[in-house]
Amino acid sequence: KKVGKINNSKKVIDIGDNIKIGGDNFVIIAGPCAVENEEQVNKTAEYLNKLGVKILRGGAFKPRTSPYSFQGLGFKGLKLLKNAAKSYNMKVISEIMDPRDIENAYEYVDIFQIGSRNMQNFSLLKEIGKVDKPVLLKRGMAATVEEWLMAAEYIALEGNENIILCERGIRTFENYTRNTLDLTAVPIIKDLSCLPIIVDPSHGTGRRNLVIPMSRAAVAVGADGLIIEVHPNPSEALSDGEQSLDFVEIKKLIHEINSIKTCI
Numbered sequence: 026k027k028v029g030k031i032n033n034s035k036k037v038i039d040i041g042d043n044i045k046i047g048g049d050n051f052v053i054i055a056g057p058c059a060v061e062n063e064e065q066v067n068k069t070a071e072y073l074n075k076l077g078v079k080i081l082r083g084g085a086f087k088p089r090t091s092p093y094s095f096q097g098l099g100f101k102g103l104k105l106l107k108n109a110a111k112s113y114n115m116k117v118i119s120e121i122m123d124p125r126d127i128e129n130a131y132e133y134v135d136i137f138q139i140g141s142r143n144m145q146n147f148s149l150l151k152e153i154g155k156v157d158k159p160v161l162l163k164r165g166m167a168a169t170v171e172e173w174l175m176a177a178e179y180i181a182l183e184g185n186e187n188i189i190l191c192e193r194g195i196r197t198f199e200n201y202t203r204n205t206l207d208l209t210a211v212p213i214i215k216d217l218s219c220l221p222i223i224v225d226p227s228h229g230t231g232r233r234n235l236v237i238p239m240s241r242a243a244v245a246v247g248a249d250g251l252i253i254e255v256h257p258n259p260s261e262a263l264s265d266g267e268q269s270l271d272f273v274e275i276k277k278l279i280h281e282i283n284s285i286k287t288c289i
């Protein structure tokens with residue numbers, strides 16, 4: 026198996042410009058759930074850059090539960106995201122849902138994100154496996170660790186072994202939180218796989234006030250980083266406002282994490 030733990034060696038993913046995920050590095054990826062407009066994404070990038078964040082997230086193609094909800098700005102959103110990132114020398118991560126969009130998205134993203142709902146979209150996995158840019162593979166919300174690793178295997182078999190896993194919470198009977206953040210997945214993945222794993226406490230909890238405590242916990246269990254939703258004004262966000270941190274909160278998170286771990 027390509028993503029298994031071979032000779033105990035761990036994979037370090039090179040994002041370029043000396044940004045690496047895995048190994049001794051701890052990465053913080055942050056940005057809005059969705060790119061909404063130029064001002065929103067520029068303000069967010071500017072602020073995150075000041076905090077030392079090097080990778081900007083932002084959804085352009087949004088897999089919304091309801092077809093009537095905001096679906097994202099598509100390629101217009103990707104361009105806004107890329108421009109904002111470029112101004113501050115940041116890298117871009119964004120979700121692609123349709124294999125037909127991979128080619129056109131290539132110039133705008135540094136990391137392709139495969140969302141939870143597409144973790145077992147095997148044709149998408151195979152196409153992304155042919156690309157020479159890193160992939161963030163989120164855990165399916167009802168996927169076992171084995172199924173998740175097999176999904177990564179689909180990507181790796183096509184040639185792309187630069188895969189970062191992301192625990193983003195699973196469905197359980199508990200509905201106080203949006204999902205149940207399964208932090209046991211982190212040491213399990215470390216045991217079974219050579220791939221780095223980061224944690225998404227935003228989707229993992231669905232609640233802003235739980236994001237900082239679960240980020241601390243992610244560090245404690247040995248995660249390689251975090252991906253955090255941030256919005257200049259969460260109450261006005263077009264998606265996932267309840268779980269998005271404002272600028273004061275992300276600053277607090279980064280300061281707290283910095284005090285226990287060296288971040289990039």
Ligand code: PEP
Pocket residue numbers: 058084088120139140141142163193228
């Ligand atoms: C996201 O990170 O934008 C997202 C939609 O997350 P998930 O696929 O984990 O639901």
Ligand code: MN
Pocket residue numbers: 058059228254264265
């Ligand atoms: Mn979101």
